[in-house]
Amino acid sequence: MSGFLFVTWDGGGNVPPATALARELVRRGHTVRFLGHASQEQALTAAGFTFVRPRHARRFDSTRDYTPLRMLGVFADAGMGRDLLDALAAEPADLVVVDSFMFGAMDAARRAGVRYAVLEHMYAAAYRTGILGGPMGLNLRLRRLAPQRALDGAALRLLMTLADVDPAPAAANLLQVGPLAAWSPRVAGDPTIVVGLSTFGYPGMTRVLQRLVDATEGLPARVLVSTGPNVDPADLTARPGVEVHRWLAHADTLPGASALVTHGGHGSTMAGLAHDVPVLVVPLDGKADHVVVGRSIESAGAGRTVPRRGSTGDFRAALSALLEQPSYRAAAARLGTAIRATDAVGDGASALEALTDGAAAPGRPAARP
Known part of the structure:
Protein backbone atom coordinates (compact mmCIF):
# COMPACT_ATOMS: atom_id res chain seq x y z
CA MET A 1 0.00 0.00 0.00
CA LEU A 180 -17.65 15.56 -7.37
CA ALA A 181 -21.42 15.66 -7.01
CA ALA A 182 -23.23 13.26 -4.70
CA TRP A 183 -26.91 12.93 -5.51
CA SER A 184 -30.12 11.33 -4.31
CA PRO A 185 -33.27 10.40 -6.26
CA ARG A 186 -35.86 13.11 -6.82
CA VAL A 187 -38.50 13.63 -4.14
CA ALA A 188 -41.96 14.85 -5.13
CA GLY A 189 -43.31 17.85 -3.28
CA ASP A 190 -44.33 21.49 -3.49
CA PRO A 191 -42.24 23.86 -5.64
CA THR A 192 -39.18 24.83 -3.63
CA ILE A 193 -36.42 27.39 -4.12
CA VAL A 194 -33.15 26.64 -2.34
CA VAL A 195 -30.90 29.64 -1.69
CA GLY A 196 -27.31 29.24 -0.55
CA LEU A 197 -24.28 31.38 -1.26
CA SER A 198 -20.66 30.73 -0.36
CA THR A 199 -19.16 29.42 2.87
CA PHE A 200 -16.21 31.68 1.99
CA GLY A 201 -16.10 35.10 3.63
CA TYR A 202 -17.02 37.32 0.67
CA PRO A 203 -18.05 40.84 1.68
CA GLY A 204 -21.64 41.99 1.23
CA MET A 205 -23.30 38.57 1.28
CA THR A 206 -25.95 39.62 3.79
CA ARG A 207 -27.24 42.33 1.44
CA VAL A 208 -27.30 39.95 -1.51
CA LEU A 209 -29.14 37.30 0.48
CA GLN A 210 -31.72 39.82 1.65
CA ARG A 211 -32.47 40.94 -1.91
CA LEU A 212 -32.83 37.29 -2.92
CA VAL A 213 -35.27 36.65 -0.06
CA ASP A 214 -37.25 39.74 -1.03
CA ALA A 215 -37.26 38.60 -4.66
CA THR A 216 -39.13 35.40 -3.80
CA GLU A 217 -42.18 37.28 -2.57
CA GLY A 218 -45.16 36.40 -4.74
CA LEU A 219 -43.51 33.39 -6.33
CA PRO A 220 -45.44 30.10 -6.02
CA ALA A 221 -42.77 28.27 -4.03
CA ARG A 222 -41.54 27.70 -0.52
CA VAL A 223 -38.06 29.09 0.11
CA LEU A 224 -35.20 27.45 2.02
CA VAL A 225 -32.25 29.73 2.79
CA SER A 226 -28.86 28.53 4.05
CA THR A 227 -26.78 31.48 5.24
CA GLY A 228 -23.52 29.62 5.90
CA PRO A 229 -20.98 30.44 8.62
CA ASN A 230 -20.46 34.10 7.69
CA VAL A 231 -24.03 35.43 7.83
CA ASP A 232 -26.19 35.38 10.95
CA PRO A 233 -29.71 34.17 10.09
CA ALA A 234 -31.03 36.79 12.50
CA ASP A 235 -29.66 39.51 10.20
CA LEU A 236 -32.14 38.56 7.45
CA THR A 237 -35.74 39.73 7.40
CA ALA A 238 -37.85 36.78 6.35
CA ARG A 239 -41.59 36.38 5.73
CA PRO A 240 -44.09 33.50 5.87
CA GLY A 241 -43.01 30.76 3.50
CA VAL A 242 -39.29 31.49 3.93
CA GLU A 243 -37.15 29.33 6.22
CA VAL A 244 -33.74 30.72 7.12
CA HIS A 245 -31.13 28.36 8.53
CA ARG A 246 -27.44 28.61 9.31
CA TRP A 247 -26.80 25.37 7.42
CA LEU A 248 -28.81 23.11 5.15
CA ALA A 249 -27.16 20.09 3.56
CA HIS A 250 -27.57 19.61 -0.18
CA ALA A 251 -28.67 16.03 0.45
CA ASP A 252 -31.63 17.32 2.48
CA THR A 253 -32.79 20.07 0.09
CA LEU A 254 -31.82 19.41 -3.53
CA PRO A 255 -33.78 16.16 -4.15
CA GLY A 256 -37.01 18.15 -3.79
CA ALA A 257 -35.83 21.49 -5.18
CA SER A 258 -37.33 23.30 -8.16
CA ALA A 259 -34.54 25.90 -8.43
CA LEU A 260 -31.19 26.53 -6.78
CA VAL A 261 -29.60 29.92 -6.15
CA THR A 262 -25.83 29.82 -5.74
CA HIS A 263 -22.83 32.11 -6.15
CA GLY A 264 -21.50 29.95 -8.97
CA GLY A 265 -19.08 27.91 -6.94
CA HIS A 266 -18.26 24.76 -8.86
CA GLY A 267 -19.30 22.35 -6.12
CA SER A 268 -22.72 23.82 -5.37
CA THR A 269 -23.55 24.35 -9.04
CA MET A 270 -22.69 20.75 -9.94
CA ALA A 271 -24.66 19.51 -6.94
CA GLY A 272 -27.76 21.30 -8.19
CA LEU A 273 -27.37 19.97 -11.72
CA ALA A 274 -26.73 16.44 -10.43
CA HIS A 275 -30.27 16.62 -9.03
CA ASP A 276 -31.67 17.98 -12.35
CA VAL A 277 -32.29 21.37 -10.72
CA PRO A 278 -31.97 24.57 -12.82
CA VAL A 279 -29.62 27.13 -11.32
CA LEU A 280 -29.60 30.88 -10.78
CA VAL A 281 -25.97 31.98 -10.49
CA VAL A 282 -25.19 35.21 -8.60
CA PRO A 283 -21.40 35.61 -8.93
CA LEU A 284 -19.76 37.02 -5.81
CA ASP A 285 -16.19 37.34 -7.12
CA GLY A 286 -15.27 38.24 -10.69
CA LYS A 287 -11.74 36.91 -10.17
CA ALA A 288 -12.92 33.41 -9.21
CA ASP A 289 -14.72 30.96 -11.50
CA HIS A 290 -18.21 32.20 -10.63
CA VAL A 291 -18.76 34.21 -13.80
CA VAL A 292 -17.41 31.48 -16.09
CA VAL A 293 -19.58 28.86 -14.38
CA GLY A 294 -22.64 31.08 -14.68
CA ARG A 295 -22.06 31.71 -18.37
CA SER A 296 -21.60 28.03 -19.10
CA ILE A 297 -24.83 27.08 -17.35
CA GLU A 298 -26.69 29.86 -19.14
CA SER A 299 -25.23 28.76 -22.50
CA ALA A 300 -26.38 25.21 -21.80
CA GLY A 301 -29.89 26.50 -21.12
CA ALA A 302 -29.86 25.09 -17.59
CA GLY A 303 -30.05 28.36 -15.68
CA ARG A 304 -29.68 32.11 -15.54
CA THR A 305 -27.02 34.54 -14.29
CA VAL A 306 -27.71 37.82 -12.50
CA PRO A 307 -24.91 40.08 -11.16
CA ARG A 308 -24.60 40.40 -7.40
CA ARG A 309 -25.69 44.03 -7.70
CA GLY A 310 -28.86 42.98 -9.49
CA SER A 311 -32.13 44.38 -8.21
CA THR A 312 -34.86 42.50 -6.44
CA GLY A 313 -36.81 42.67 -9.69
CA ASP A 314 -33.91 41.15 -11.64
CA PHE A 315 -33.69 38.24 -9.22
CA ARG A 316 -37.47 37.72 -9.22
CA ALA A 317 -37.65 37.65 -13.03
CA ALA A 318 -34.87 35.07 -13.25
CA LEU A 319 -36.39 32.84 -10.57
CA SER A 320 -39.83 33.09 -12.15
CA ALA A 321 -38.39 31.93 -15.47
CA LEU A 322 -36.65 28.94 -13.86
CA LEU A 323 -39.89 27.90 -12.18
CA GLU A 324 -42.21 28.42 -15.13
CA GLN A 325 -40.25 27.46 -18.25
CA PRO A 326 -39.79 23.68 -18.65
CA SER A 327 -36.77 24.12 -20.93
CA TYR A 328 -34.56 25.03 -17.96
CA ARG A 329 -35.49 21.86 -16.11
CA ALA A 330 -34.95 19.77 -19.25
CA ALA A 331 -31.49 21.24 -19.86
CA ALA A 332 -30.52 20.76 -16.21
CA ALA A 333 -31.67 17.13 -16.45
CA ARG A 334 -29.45 16.58 -19.50
CA LEU A 335 -26.43 17.83 -17.58
CA GLY A 336 -27.53 15.88 -14.53
CA THR A 337 -27.53 12.68 -16.56
CA ALA A 338 -24.00 13.43 -17.76
CA ILE A 339 -22.79 14.11 -14.20
CA ARG A 340 -24.33 10.92 -12.83
CA ALA A 341 -22.63 8.93 -15.58
Whole structure:
Protein backbone atom coordinates (compact mmCIF):
# COMPACT_ATOMS: atom_id res chain seq x y z
CA MET A 1 0.00 0.00 0.00
CA SER A 2 1.07 3.59 -0.61
CA GLY A 3 1.29 6.80 1.37
CA PHE A 4 -0.24 10.05 0.11
CA LEU A 5 0.24 13.62 1.31
CA PHE A 6 -2.51 16.06 0.29
CA VAL A 7 -1.67 19.77 0.35
CA THR A 8 -4.78 21.92 0.64
CA TRP A 9 -5.90 25.38 1.81
CA ASP A 10 -8.86 26.85 3.67
CA GLY A 11 -10.97 27.80 0.66
CA GLY A 12 -14.31 26.09 1.16
CA GLY A 13 -15.34 24.31 -2.03
CA ASN A 14 -11.81 23.16 -2.84
CA VAL A 15 -11.71 20.81 0.16
CA PRO A 16 -14.53 18.28 -0.55
CA PRO A 17 -12.92 16.92 -3.75
CA ALA A 18 -9.66 16.35 -1.87
CA THR A 19 -11.30 14.68 1.12
CA ALA A 20 -13.48 12.51 -1.13
CA LEU A 21 -10.42 11.23 -2.99
CA ALA A 22 -8.59 10.74 0.30
CA ARG A 23 -11.43 8.70 1.79
CA GLU A 24 -11.48 6.46 -1.26
CA LEU A 25 -7.73 5.94 -1.05
CA VAL A 26 -8.02 5.06 2.65
CA ARG A 27 -10.86 2.67 1.83
CA ARG A 28 -8.50 0.94 -0.60
CA GLY A 29 -5.93 0.48 2.16
CA HIS A 30 -3.61 3.45 1.61
CA THR A 31 -2.50 6.02 4.19
CA VAL A 32 -3.31 9.69 3.77
CA ARG A 33 -2.11 12.84 5.54
CA PHE A 34 -3.23 16.42 5.02
CA LEU A 35 -1.13 19.58 5.16
CA GLY A 36 -3.13 22.78 5.17
CA HIS A 37 -3.92 25.93 7.12
CA ALA A 38 -4.26 25.73 10.88
CA SER A 39 -7.93 26.74 10.59
CA GLN A 40 -8.57 23.41 8.83
CA GLU A 41 -7.16 21.13 11.50
CA GLN A 42 -10.33 20.56 13.50
CA ALA A 43 -12.49 19.65 10.49
CA LEU A 44 -9.90 17.39 8.90
CA THR A 45 -9.06 15.51 12.09
CA ALA A 46 -12.76 15.15 12.85
CA ALA A 47 -13.08 13.51 9.43
CA GLY A 48 -10.49 10.96 10.52
CA PHE A 49 -7.42 12.28 8.71
CA THR A 50 -3.94 12.88 10.08
CA PHE A 51 -3.20 16.59 9.92
CA VAL A 52 0.28 18.04 9.55
CA ARG A 53 0.41 21.38 11.36
CA PRO A 54 2.00 24.14 9.29
CA ARG A 55 4.99 25.96 10.77
CA HIS A 56 5.98 28.30 7.96
CA ALA A 57 2.78 28.85 5.96
CA ARG A 58 0.91 32.15 6.13
CA ARG A 59 -2.03 32.11 8.50
CA PHE A 60 -5.35 32.13 6.71
CA ASP A 61 -8.99 31.64 7.69
CA SER A 62 -11.59 31.73 4.91
CA THR A 63 -14.28 33.11 7.22
CA ARG A 64 -12.45 36.35 7.90
CA ASP A 65 -9.28 36.83 5.85
CA TYR A 66 -10.59 37.34 2.33
CA THR A 67 -9.01 40.23 0.43
CA PRO A 68 -7.53 40.11 -3.09
CA LEU A 69 -4.05 40.91 -1.78
CA ARG A 70 -4.33 38.28 0.92
CA MET A 71 -5.25 35.67 -1.67
CA LEU A 72 -2.24 36.58 -3.82
CA GLY A 73 0.00 35.87 -0.86
CA VAL A 74 -1.70 32.61 0.06
CA PHE A 75 -1.45 31.08 -3.40
CA ALA A 76 2.20 32.10 -3.80
CA ASP A 77 3.11 31.11 -0.24
CA ALA A 78 6.62 29.66 -0.18
CA GLY A 79 6.07 28.85 3.49
CA MET A 80 3.62 26.12 2.56
CA GLY A 81 6.32 24.74 0.28
CA ARG A 82 8.74 24.61 3.21
CA ASP A 83 6.12 22.84 5.30
CA LEU A 84 5.62 20.33 2.48
CA LEU A 85 9.31 19.46 2.36
CA ASP A 86 9.49 19.28 6.17
CA ALA A 87 6.51 16.89 6.20
CA LEU A 88 8.20 14.64 3.68
CA ALA A 89 11.48 14.71 5.61
CA ALA A 90 9.62 13.60 8.74
CA GLU A 91 7.59 10.93 6.92
CA PRO A 92 8.09 10.21 3.20
CA ALA A 93 5.11 9.82 0.88
CA ASP A 94 4.79 7.93 -2.37
CA LEU A 95 2.84 10.80 -3.95
CA VAL A 96 2.02 14.38 -3.05
CA VAL A 97 -1.37 15.70 -4.22
CA VAL A 98 -1.33 19.51 -4.36
CA ASP A 99 -4.35 21.79 -4.62
CA SER A 100 -4.19 23.64 -7.94
CA PHE A 101 -4.03 27.03 -6.22
CA MET A 102 -1.02 26.22 -4.03
CA PHE A 103 1.75 27.31 -6.37
CA GLY A 104 4.27 27.83 -3.57
CA ALA A 105 3.92 24.16 -2.65
CA MET A 106 3.97 23.06 -6.28
CA ASP A 107 7.17 25.01 -6.90
CA ALA A 108 8.86 23.48 -3.86
CA ALA A 109 7.92 19.98 -4.96
CA ARG A 110 9.09 20.55 -8.53
CA ARG A 111 12.44 22.01 -7.50
CA ALA A 112 13.05 19.18 -5.01
CA GLY A 113 12.25 16.49 -7.58
CA VAL A 114 9.24 15.30 -5.57
CA ARG A 115 6.65 13.34 -7.56
CA TYR A 116 3.36 15.22 -7.34
CA ALA A 117 -0.12 15.41 -8.82
CA VAL A 118 -2.25 18.55 -9.06
CA LEU A 119 -5.93 18.48 -8.09
CA GLU A 120 -7.88 20.94 -10.27
CA HIS A 121 -11.29 21.55 -8.72
CA MET A 122 -12.50 24.49 -10.83
CA TYR A 123 -13.31 25.03 -14.49
CA ALA A 124 -10.21 24.72 -16.66
CA ALA A 125 -11.48 27.72 -18.64
CA ALA A 126 -11.56 29.89 -15.52
CA TYR A 127 -8.24 28.51 -14.32
CA ARG A 128 -6.50 29.50 -17.56
CA THR A 129 -7.96 33.02 -17.63
CA GLY A 130 -8.65 33.98 -14.03
CA ILE A 131 -5.66 32.29 -12.39
CA LEU A 132 -2.89 31.84 -14.94
CA GLY A 133 -3.87 34.65 -17.29
CA GLY A 134 -4.89 37.38 -14.86
CA PRO A 135 -3.30 39.33 -11.99
CA MET A 136 -2.74 36.10 -10.08
CA GLY A 137 -0.63 34.64 -12.86
CA LEU A 138 1.36 37.86 -13.18
CA ASN A 139 1.97 37.87 -9.42
CA LEU A 140 3.17 34.26 -9.54
CA ARG A 141 5.53 34.96 -12.41
CA LEU A 142 6.93 38.05 -10.68
CA ARG A 143 7.68 35.82 -7.69
CA ARG A 144 9.46 33.42 -10.07
CA LEU A 145 7.12 30.58 -9.29
CA ALA A 146 6.67 29.69 -13.00
CA PRO A 147 3.05 28.48 -12.75
CA GLN A 148 2.94 26.80 -16.14
CA ARG A 149 6.19 24.99 -15.46
CA ALA A 150 4.75 23.81 -12.15
CA LEU A 151 1.70 22.39 -13.91
CA ASP A 152 3.77 20.83 -16.69
CA GLY A 153 6.02 19.23 -14.08
CA ALA A 154 3.16 17.35 -12.42
CA ALA A 155 2.93 13.61 -12.98
CA LEU A 156 -0.82 14.14 -13.32
CA ARG A 157 -3.29 17.02 -13.40
CA LEU A 158 -6.61 15.65 -12.18
CA LEU A 159 -9.42 17.84 -13.52
CA MET A 160 -12.69 17.31 -11.65
CA THR A 161 -15.09 19.13 -13.97
CA LEU A 162 -17.74 18.13 -16.52
CA ALA A 163 -16.61 18.08 -20.15
CA ASP A 164 -20.09 19.10 -21.35
CA VAL A 165 -19.69 22.57 -19.83
CA ASP A 166 -15.90 22.75 -19.41
CA PRO A 167 -14.05 21.08 -22.31
CA ALA A 168 -10.53 20.15 -21.17
CA PRO A 169 -7.62 21.89 -22.89
CA ALA A 170 -4.94 19.88 -24.64
CA ALA A 171 -2.29 18.84 -22.11
CA ALA A 172 -0.36 15.59 -22.04
CA ASN A 173 -0.66 15.17 -18.27
CA LEU A 174 -4.31 16.24 -17.87
CA LEU A 175 -7.06 13.74 -17.01
CA GLN A 176 -10.67 14.92 -16.74
CA VAL A 177 -12.77 12.63 -14.55
CA GLY A 178 -15.93 14.66 -13.98
CA PRO A 179 -17.16 16.63 -10.96
CA LEU A 180 -17.65 15.56 -7.37
CA ALA A 181 -21.42 15.66 -7.01
CA ALA A 182 -23.23 13.26 -4.70
CA TRP A 183 -26.91 12.93 -5.51
CA SER A 184 -30.12 11.33 -4.31
CA PRO A 185 -33.27 10.40 -6.26
CA ARG A 186 -35.86 13.11 -6.82
CA VAL A 187 -38.50 13.63 -4.14
CA ALA A 188 -41.96 14.85 -5.13
CA GLY A 189 -43.31 17.85 -3.28
CA ASP A 190 -44.33 21.49 -3.49
CA PRO A 191 -42.24 23.86 -5.64
CA THR A 192 -39.18 24.83 -3.63
CA ILE A 193 -36.42 27.39 -4.12
CA VAL A 194 -33.15 26.64 -2.34
CA VAL A 195 -30.90 29.64 -1.69
CA GLY A 196 -27.31 29.24 -0.55
CA LEU A 197 -24.28 31.38 -1.26
CA SER A 198 -20.66 30.73 -0.36
CA THR A 199 -19.16 29.42 2.87
CA PHE A 200 -16.21 31.68 1.99
CA GLY A 201 -16.10 35.10 3.63
CA TYR A 202 -17.02 37.32 0.67
CA PRO A 203 -18.05 40.84 1.68
CA GLY A 204 -21.64 41.99 1.23
CA MET A 205 -23.30 38.57 1.28
CA THR A 206 -25.95 39.62 3.79
CA ARG A 207 -27.24 42.33 1.44
CA VAL A 208 -27.30 39.95 -1.51
CA LEU A 209 -29.14 37.30 0.48
CA GLN A 210 -31.72 39.82 1.65
CA ARG A 211 -32.47 40.94 -1.91
CA LEU A 212 -32.83 37.29 -2.92
CA VAL A 213 -35.27 36.65 -0.06
CA ASP A 214 -37.25 39.74 -1.03
CA ALA A 215 -37.26 38.60 -4.66
CA THR A 216 -39.13 35.40 -3.80
CA GLU A 217 -42.18 37.28 -2.57
CA GLY A 218 -45.16 36.40 -4.74
CA LEU A 219 -43.51 33.39 -6.33
CA PRO A 220 -45.44 30.10 -6.02
CA ALA A 221 -42.77 28.27 -4.03
CA ARG A 222 -41.54 27.70 -0.52
CA VAL A 223 -38.06 29.09 0.11
CA LEU A 224 -35.20 27.45 2.02
CA VAL A 225 -32.25 29.73 2.79
CA SER A 226 -28.86 28.53 4.05
CA THR A 227 -26.78 31.48 5.24
CA GLY A 228 -23.52 29.62 5.90
CA PRO A 229 -20.98 30.44 8.62
CA ASN A 230 -20.46 34.10 7.69
CA VAL A 231 -24.03 35.43 7.83
CA ASP A 232 -26.19 35.38 10.95
CA PRO A 233 -29.71 34.17 10.09
CA ALA A 234 -31.03 36.79 12.50
CA ASP A 235 -29.66 39.51 10.20
CA LEU A 236 -32.14 38.56 7.45
CA THR A 237 -35.74 39.73 7.40
CA ALA A 238 -37.85 36.78 6.35
CA ARG A 239 -41.59 36.38 5.73
CA PRO A 240 -44.09 33.50 5.87
CA GLY A 241 -43.01 30.76 3.50
CA VAL A 242 -39.29 31.49 3.93
CA GLU A 243 -37.15 29.33 6.22
CA VAL A 244 -33.74 30.72 7.12
CA HIS A 245 -31.13 28.36 8.53
CA ARG A 246 -27.44 28.61 9.31
CA TRP A 247 -26.80 25.37 7.42
CA LEU A 248 -28.81 23.11 5.15
CA ALA A 249 -27.16 20.09 3.56
CA HIS A 250 -27.57 19.61 -0.18
CA ALA A 251 -28.67 16.03 0.45
CA ASP A 252 -31.63 17.32 2.48
CA THR A 253 -32.79 20.07 0.09
CA LEU A 254 -31.82 19.41 -3.53
CA PRO A 255 -33.78 16.16 -4.15
CA GLY A 256 -37.01 18.15 -3.79
CA ALA A 257 -35.83 21.49 -5.18
CA SER A 258 -37.33 23.30 -8.16
CA ALA A 259 -34.54 25.90 -8.43
CA LEU A 260 -31.19 26.53 -6.78
CA VAL A 261 -29.60 29.92 -6.15
CA THR A 262 -25.83 29.82 -5.74
CA HIS A 263 -22.83 32.11 -6.15
CA GLY A 264 -21.50 29.95 -8.97
CA GLY A 265 -19.08 27.91 -6.94
CA HIS A 266 -18.26 24.76 -8.86
CA GLY A 267 -19.30 22.35 -6.12
CA SER A 268 -22.72 23.82 -5.37
CA THR A 269 -23.55 24.35 -9.04
CA MET A 270 -22.69 20.75 -9.94
CA ALA A 271 -24.66 19.51 -6.94
CA GLY A 272 -27.76 21.30 -8.19
CA LEU A 273 -27.37 19.97 -11.72
CA ALA A 274 -26.73 16.44 -10.43
CA HIS A 275 -30.27 16.62 -9.03
CA ASP A 276 -31.67 17.98 -12.35
CA VAL A 277 -32.29 21.37 -10.72
CA PRO A 278 -31.97 24.57 -12.82
CA VAL A 279 -29.62 27.13 -11.32
CA LEU A 280 -29.60 30.88 -10.78
CA VAL A 281 -25.97 31.98 -10.49
CA VAL A 282 -25.19 35.21 -8.60
CA PRO A 283 -21.40 35.61 -8.93
CA LEU A 284 -19.76 37.02 -5.81
CA ASP A 285 -16.19 37.34 -7.12
CA GLY A 286 -15.27 38.24 -10.69
CA LYS A 287 -11.74 36.91 -10.17
CA ALA A 288 -12.92 33.41 -9.21
CA ASP A 289 -14.72 30.96 -11.50
CA HIS A 290 -18.21 32.20 -10.63
CA VAL A 291 -18.76 34.21 -13.80
CA VAL A 292 -17.41 31.48 -16.09
CA VAL A 293 -19.58 28.86 -14.38
CA GLY A 294 -22.64 31.08 -14.68
CA ARG A 295 -22.06 31.71 -18.37
CA SER A 296 -21.60 28.03 -19.10
CA ILE A 297 -24.83 27.08 -17.35
CA GLU A 298 -26.69 29.86 -19.14
CA SER A 299 -25.23 28.76 -22.50
CA ALA A 300 -26.38 25.21 -21.80
CA GLY A 301 -29.89 26.50 -21.12
CA ALA A 302 -29.86 25.09 -17.59
CA GLY A 303 -30.05 28.36 -15.68
CA ARG A 304 -29.68 32.11 -15.54
CA THR A 305 -27.02 34.54 -14.29
CA VAL A 306 -27.71 37.82 -12.50
CA PRO A 307 -24.91 40.08 -11.16
CA ARG A 308 -24.60 40.40 -7.40
CA ARG A 309 -25.69 44.03 -7.70
CA GLY A 310 -28.86 42.98 -9.49
CA SER A 311 -32.13 44.38 -8.21
CA THR A 312 -34.86 42.50 -6.44
CA GLY A 313 -36.81 42.67 -9.69
CA ASP A 314 -33.91 41.15 -11.64
CA PHE A 315 -33.69 38.24 -9.22
CA ARG A 316 -37.47 37.72 -9.22
CA ALA A 317 -37.65 37.65 -13.03
CA ALA A 318 -34.87 35.07 -13.25
CA LEU A 319 -36.39 32.84 -10.57
CA SER A 320 -39.83 33.09 -12.15
CA ALA A 321 -38.39 31.93 -15.47
CA LEU A 322 -36.65 28.94 -13.86
CA LEU A 323 -39.89 27.90 -12.18
CA GLU A 324 -42.21 28.42 -15.13
CA GLN A 325 -40.25 27.46 -18.25
CA PRO A 326 -39.79 23.68 -18.65
CA SER A 327 -36.77 24.12 -20.93
CA TYR A 328 -34.56 25.03 -17.96
CA ARG A 329 -35.49 21.86 -16.11
CA ALA A 330 -34.95 19.77 -19.25
CA ALA A 331 -31.49 21.24 -19.86
CA ALA A 332 -30.52 20.76 -16.21
CA ALA A 333 -31.67 17.13 -16.45
CA ARG A 334 -29.45 16.58 -19.50
CA LEU A 335 -26.43 17.83 -17.58
CA GLY A 336 -27.53 15.88 -14.53
CA THR A 337 -27.53 12.68 -16.56
CA ALA A 338 -24.00 13.43 -17.76
CA ILE A 339 -22.79 14.11 -14.20
CA ARG A 340 -24.33 10.92 -12.83
CA ALA A 341 -22.63 8.93 -15.58
CA THR A 342 -19.18 9.89 -14.25
CA ASP A 343 -17.26 8.34 -11.37
CA ALA A 344 -14.94 11.19 -10.46
CA VAL A 345 -13.83 9.79 -7.11
CA GLY A 346 -13.29 6.23 -8.28
CA ASP A 347 -11.51 7.17 -11.49
CA GLY A 348 -9.50 9.88 -9.76
CA ALA A 349 -8.36 7.56 -6.99
CA SER A 350 -7.38 4.91 -9.53
CA ALA A 351 -5.31 7.45 -11.46
CA LEU A 352 -3.50 8.52 -8.29
CA GLU A 353 -2.93 4.89 -7.29
CA ALA A 354 -1.41 4.16 -10.69
CA LEU A 355 1.27 6.77 -10.06
CA THR A 356 2.48 4.86 -7.00
CA ASP A 357 2.31 1.23 -8.07
CA GLY A 358 4.39 1.30 -11.22
CA ALA A 359 1.40 0.92 -13.53
CA ALA A 360 0.98 3.08 -16.60
CA ALA A 361 -0.74 6.14 -15.20
CA PRO A 362 -2.66 8.61 -17.36
CA GLY A 363 -0.48 11.50 -18.47
CA ARG A 364 3.27 11.66 -18.71
CA PRO A 365 5.98 11.29 -16.06
CA ALA A 366 6.90 14.29 -13.98
CA ALA A 367 9.46 16.57 -15.54
CA ARG A 368 12.73 17.01 -13.78
CA PRO A 369 13.31 20.42 -12.16
